[in-house]
Amino acid sequence: MTQKELFTIAESWFQQQQWKSFPFQKQSWKAFLQGKNGLLNAPTGSGKTYSLWVPIVLNYIKDNPDYQTKHKKGLKAIWITPLRALSQEIKQATERFAEDLNTQLTIGIRTGDTSQKERAAQKRSMPDLLITTPESLQLLLASKRYDKTFKDCTAIIIDEWHELLGTKRGVQIELALSRLKTVSSKLRIWGISATIGNLEQAREVLLGHQSDALQNSVLIKANIKKKIKVKSIIPKEMETFPWRGHLGIHLLDEVVPIIKRSKTTLLFTNTRSQCEIWFQKILQKYPEFAGEMAMHHGSINKETRLWVEQAIRNESLKAVVCTSSLDLGVDFAPVETIIQIGGPKGVARFLQRAGRSGHQPGKTSVIYFLPTHAIELIEASALQQAVKHNTVEDRIPYLNSYDVLIQYLTTLAVSDGFYPKEIYHEIKSTFCYQAISEDDWRWILNFITIGSQSLQSYDEYKKVEILQDGLFKVNNRGIAMRHRLQIGTIVSDAxxxxxxxxxxxxxxxxxxxxxxxxxxxxxxxxxxxxxxxxxxxxxxxxxxxxxxxxxxxxxxxxRLTLTSQMSELLRKELYKASSKTDEKKSLELKALSHIFQKQQEESIVPGSDEFLIETFKTREGYHAIFYPFEGRFVHEALGSLLAYRISLLFPISFSLAFNDYGFELLSDQEIDMQQVIDNNLFATDHMHNDLQKSLNATEMARRKFRDIAVISGMVFTGYPDKMLKSKHLQSSSQLLFNVFRDFESKNLLYQQSFIETFEHQLEEGRLQKALERIENQSIVWKSCKKATPFSFPIITDRLREKLSSEKLEDRIKKMVALLSKK
Incomplete structure (x- = not known):
């Protein structure tokens, strides 16, 4: 059958559905049928599933002309999804096409929710298309004779690749693909990605560093402009001294008419606790929503979550208060409106959520932004710019995740075993391990067979045996069972x-x-x-x-932090606020004019070439507030770094508070700020060493090591229903951490805990850039008589940790009354 004839089959099916195929879909079909690999970049709700499922089916028809009468059983394609909630959605879409063409192709799901009975049936006879998660794919690699299962597989699709890239689950995928390329000679690898900045790098991570798969690949971009309308809910009365959490609920009466006007509304909150509060408050004030409103977050049981998802599709719910559990891919055509409560902290997340409404080609997405304190309106203004200029974050891939590699090698040893020479080349072809040295490889092989140098006398760390022919294999059933129970890279609190x-x-x-x-x-x-x-x-x-x-x-x-793109957009909007002209100011910035005015009276609104420091005294002590506008993680690190450097000048101790806009150093004695400025304490020289000393980096690395110890299998989390308490996990991993610190500092997993602390938790690269920026700005130090509107959210954030919400509200009312006095 020619390509033209195959395309006719697909096109006529599209016509029966009264759809029209997009150019990007046809490009994907063509490239796939030519045997290419690729990455498809297309917005949510534009028909991504059919851009890759259609050519998989057409390819099967081409290879099996009598497909309607004879069916050759066995796994032909794998569809990886990062969220179990999406599996049903993909299954329905793929079944529809396969059944309408009478292909006899079967579709199966295998995730953590799949019953034991279903898994056993799959083991006997695999479906033609398997929809699964990164963890379940690893579990298949841990089963005996997995090569037979995968040998005729022609395609593997990684959905929502932007969600996996930059996580250890993404590394799991890289490793699995490096093996499957060897096992299945006909395999084509495709990724689907929505919002992402570094597309070229995303393709390289997916297909392997300098690999043949990369050479024979395409990057297809859907040229579909998704129309997104961003509307801010601007309070009629705005406080001059804003604080987090207080304003949000006060706008509840503004939210209800929006819900009533729409068929279905999703209210996105950033945290599960915020989700619980909003759900309760709406029902308390508007009991008529009982039965028409639901809640959805990752800690609610599976049955309830599935019921909510189905109820949205059936249009039987008016509103759902949710978290990122509904961020991805679930196709809810009835959803008309999205309300984002509080700053989403990232452009990609905001666009992803906006795309939940008007989730059909050509439809406009409508998203309302509800600030939880007034200054968050600057974020709304920044997001308008992001939508206008199509600005999206990069996802930074992991490098040298030795814990994931150790888990993967044990997985292969649990199934049929592996020969190091063969596997080493596969691993080196991945993006994550492209720089792995022979010495590191030997260390890892030693680690899985005899335990690390300081653990050699303990048998529990000798998991893998080396057989006579050099095969690395796990022969102990107990070790194999414990390993299978713990496959995965998501380590949560107990x-x-x-x-x-x-x-x-x-x-x-x-x-x-x-x-x-x-x-x-x-x-x-x-x-x-x-x-x-x-x-x-x-x-x-x-x-x-x-x-x-x-x-x-x-x-x-x-606690989410501002992404680097979001911080940059936020600063640009703020700099507009400092300019005297009104021409380019958004509605949001204009609505904040009285706050900027009050800020100018006490201090300044910094311009692009200025870095603002404010100092003032209250009954709590001496406050020094710094405004880099770089996100809370960078501020935590920068605050600690600065406190340490000041303490070298004069003996003084601080308590540190921070939010996304700045950080506060509070002490019981005054800082000589002129000395701080004159001694150039924002320099990048010796940053890494000072950061290590200032932050108690060892303590942070010790906490990070807990996850590494669990992923690499050094610490066992327990059997189902008998999971280890997190304090036991913590103490076991701390013990190992201390052993490595004292006796084996070259241990790769011990070193990894520090690298991850600096690169991922403290965002050292961003910190460096922030300091470089500050060095080129002129430092403006304002000695104020009292707290300013900009400093107020930071001060109240610190009080929140100490006081109950009732006491906090009273305390803040008194503070506002005091500050508002002329």
Whole structure:
């Protein structure tokens, strides 16, 4: 069958659906049928699934002319999705095309939610297309004779590649692909990516550094301009001294008419706790929404989440308050409107969420931005610019993740074993391990066979045996079982299940939150007020409570930081605010004019060539506030660095507070700020060493090492229903960390914990750039009589850690009254 005839089959199917294929879809079909690999860049809701599933089916038809009468069983294609929630969506779309063409192709799903019975059936007979996750793919590589399973596979599609790139799950994919390329000679590798800046690099990471697959590949961009309307909810009355969290809920009455006007609205919050609060508050004030409104976040049980997703499709819900759990790919045609509560901290995340509405080709996405404090309106203004100029973040790939490599080699040893010579070349062809040396490779092989140098006397670290012919193999069934249970790179805090005393399962919650509660305490979870009865094993037993006041759970991953692109856009908007002319100012900036005016009275609104420092005294002590506008992670590092450098000039101790706009050093004695400026304490010289000393980098690396120890299998997290408590995990990994620090500082995993701390947690590269920028700006130091509008959110953030929300509100009202006095 010729390409033209194959295309006719696809085109006529599209016509039956009353669709028209896009040029990018045809380009993908053509490239795939020519045997090429590739990366497809297309916006959400533009028909990405059919751009790659169609050519997989056409290729099968071409190779099997009598496909309607004879069916050759076996795995032909794999579709990797980062989110289990998307699997059903992909299955329905792919089945529709396969069934309409009478291909007899079967579609199966294999994720953490797949039952044991279903997995066993798949083992006996694999579906033609398998929709799975990075972790489940690794589990297949850990099964005996996996090469037979994959040998006839012709395609592997990595969906939402931008979500996996720059994570260790992405590294897992790189390793799996390096093996599958060898096992299956006909394999074509394709990635699908929506919002991402570094597309060329994304393709190289996916297909392998300088590999044949990369040479025979294409990058296809969908030339579809997704129309996005960004509307800010600007409060009618704006406070002069803004603070986080307070304004958001006050705008609740502005949100409800938007919900009522739309068919379905998704309200995106940045954290699960914020999600819980908004859900409760809307229902308290507008009880008529009961039954028409739901909540969706990753800790709510699977059945409820699936019910919510289905209810959105059926148009039986008016609104859903959600977190990033609904960020990706789920196709909700009825969703008309998105409301983003608080700054999304990144352009890509904002565009992704905007794309949830009008999730069909040609439809306009409408997204409202609701600030949680007034100054966040600058972020809204910056996002308007991002949408206008199509600015998106890069995703920075991981390099030399030895913990993931150790896990992967153990996976291969658990299945059929591996020969190091053969695997070394495959690994070196990946982007992540392109620079791995023979010495590092030998160290890793020693590590999995005899444990590291300082652990050689402990048998539990000798997992892999070397057989006579040089095959590396795991022969111990206990080791194999424990390894399979722990495959994956997402290490979260120990999670406890929340259940009613009488048995109903509600969801899961992190141990560190529950450990702060005592029996009788009431907390809000899954939209209900629950009283803690007791904790038994890994279960939190609760009963319903009618108490009005409750604690809202917070999750460890709750604090997002501004991305570098977002910070840059934010600074540009702020610099506009400092200019005297009105011409280029957005509605948002104009709405903030009284705040800028008050800021100018006490201090300045910095321009592009200025770096602002403010100092003032209150009853708490002496405040010094610095404004790099670089995001909270950079400010945490920069604040510690500066505090350390000041302490070398004069003996003084500080407490540090920071948000996305700046950081505060608070002390009980005055800093000689002129000395700080004259001694050039913002210099980049000796930055790395000073950072290590200032931050207690060893302590941060020790916490980072916990994840590395779990991923590399040095620490076992426990069996299902008997998971180890996080404090046990922490103490086991700390013990190993201390052993390596004292006796084996060249240990690659020990060194990795420091590299990851600096590169990923402290964003050392961004810190360096921020300091270079400050060195080229003129430093403006303003000695103020009292707190300024810019400093207020930072001060109140620090108080939040100490005070309950009622006390905080009272305290802030008093502070505002005091500051507003003429």
């Amino acid at each position: 999670v406890l299940t929340v259940k009613y005393l009488k048995g109903g399962y509600i969801g899961s919650i992190e141990e560190w939150f529950i450990s702060k509660l005592k029996p009788g305490d009431v907390f809000t979870f899954a939209g209900r007020n629950l009283e803690l009865v007791r904790i038994k094993e890994m279960k939190v037993l609760v009963r319903k409570s009618s108490k009005k006041t409750s604690k809202v759970p917070s999750w460890m991953g709750g």
